Structures are given as C-alpha cells and as structure tokens.
Amino acid sequence: MRRSKRDLILDTAVELVGRHGLEGLSFESLATAAGLSKSGIIYHFPSRHDLLLGIHRHLATTWERELEELAGAPAAELSPTERLRAVVTSMGRTADLPELLMHLDARHDPVYQAAWAEVDRRWMPEPDSTGAYLIQLIAYGLWAHDHLHHAPLDPRAREKLIAAALEQIPT
Template structure:
C-alpha cells in the first residue's frame, strides 16, 4: 500500500518533534526534512494549528489502533475488562518524546486535546470513577505513570522490568479491582 503525501509529511513532522521539540517544527524545517516545497506543505496544512491538530489526530489514531489490536476489536465490540486491559497495556509502554510533547502541549488546548480525549473516552477509565471506585482510577493513574516514567525519572525501565510491572498491575486489576467494579454495577 502506498503511503500518501500527507501521511509522509506527518511522519517527518513527528520526527522533528521527537528529535528537536515542538518549537523546532516550522514550515521551513518540515520542508527541509521532507523535500516538499512550502507551498506543498501549506496545501496539506494551511496553518501551523492545522498541522498540530493533524499530528495529534494521527498519534491518537495510532494509539487507538494499538488498543484495537491488543483487544481484538473496537472499544464498542469488547468488554469493559478487555478495554481496561488494552488501554493499560498500551499506555504502559513508554511514550515517545513526540507523543509526550504533543500530548502535554495539547492538554491546554481543547481543539488539540480532542483527538486524544475521544480515544480515551472509548478506552480509558472515566474520571467519575474517582468517587465510585477510586482503586479503578488509581489503576488508570498507574498506566499514566508508566507512560511518562522513563522521561521524568532519569531511569529507564528495561523491557523485562516493564513487563513485570504490567503483568503485576493487570493481575491486581483482575484479582482486586475488577471484582469491586462488578459489585457496584
């Protein structure tokens, strides 16, 4: 399957954000990295905000595709248990610098955060669970923590360590947290 030009440009843009940060992403830097003309870039992304929104949308779609693959189906096709496992397992992988930078920047902009929140609404543990089942929401926070861990602690978990933590957390969910969720249903 041929990759379309817009997808190629998003790949180059994400690589710039990964390597040099969000401020380094300009039409000039993207034109230089991709070999596209600035007018070609403007055709696909009329404004920098359009480019940033498309990057956020692309990253959120990739995130959801990972969850679908893990779960064996779309969110509406699988059980709550499977959605939680898929979301936790996907989020427990270390974020790339680009994912982290884009999601942090998007958090303060409703338009930019919308693609992430739409995916999270389908797969994640809703914040209302803090009142209903705080253990379940703590499980979500644990996933968030594993996602950012390697970037904020100066210590990178080995694949074996990360796998051990994920397996243990999922076992705790299955043994202690999910039964409490079912009791309240």
C-alpha cells in the same frame, strides 16, 4: 500501498518533534525533511495550528489502532475490563517522546485536547470507577516514567509492573 503526501508530512512532523521538540517544527524544516515544497506542506496544512491539530489527530488515531490490535476489537465491542487491559498493556511501554510532547501541548488548546478525548472516551475508565481509574494512573506512570525519572526502568522490571497492574484490574 503508497503512502499519501499528507501521511508523509505527518510522519515527518512527528520525527521532527522527537528530534527537535515543537520549537524545531516549522514549515521550512518540515518541507526540507519531507522532501516537499513549503507550499506543498501549506496545501495540506494552511496554518501551524492546522499542522499541530493534524499531528494530534494522527497520533491519537495511531494509538487507537494499537489499542484495537492489542484488544482484538474496537472499543465498542469490548467490556470495560478488556479495554482497560489494552490501555495498561499499551501504556506500560515507555512513551515515545513526540507523543509525550504532543500530549503536553494538547493541554493548552481545547481543539487539540478533543483529538485525544475521543480515544479516551472510548477506552479509558471514568474517574468515578476508583479501582479501574487507579490502574489507569499506574499505566500513565509507566508510560511517562523514563522521561521523568533519572534512570529508565529495566525492561524486566517494567514487565513485572505491567503484569502486577493487569492483575489488579477489577472485573
């Protein structure tokens, strides 16, 4: 199936954010990298805010698809335990830099936050479910570790930590 220009723009924007941060993402740099005209980008995303919102929604949708694939079904068809297992498995991997940067960017705009909040509402435990929420925080730590610590986790150590977190999920 042929990829739409909108998807091409969003995928290219994510790549640029990964290479140059949000500061390196402009309509000009995006047009050049995507092989499109600046007006072609603006047709799909009339403002920088629209572009960033598109990236947030694109990444959130991609993450939810991954969660569904890991769990074997959409969130509505799963138990809280099954959803949390998918979250821990997914977040046990190292965060892709663009995804991490976009999460940090979302903290400054409620519209951006909403793109991620929809996925969170379907998949994440509530903070008042202490045991499950603690496991979610462990997953967050694994996800961000390699970007915040002086040395990345050894893959074997990461797998052991993921397994230990999964064993702690309350039923």
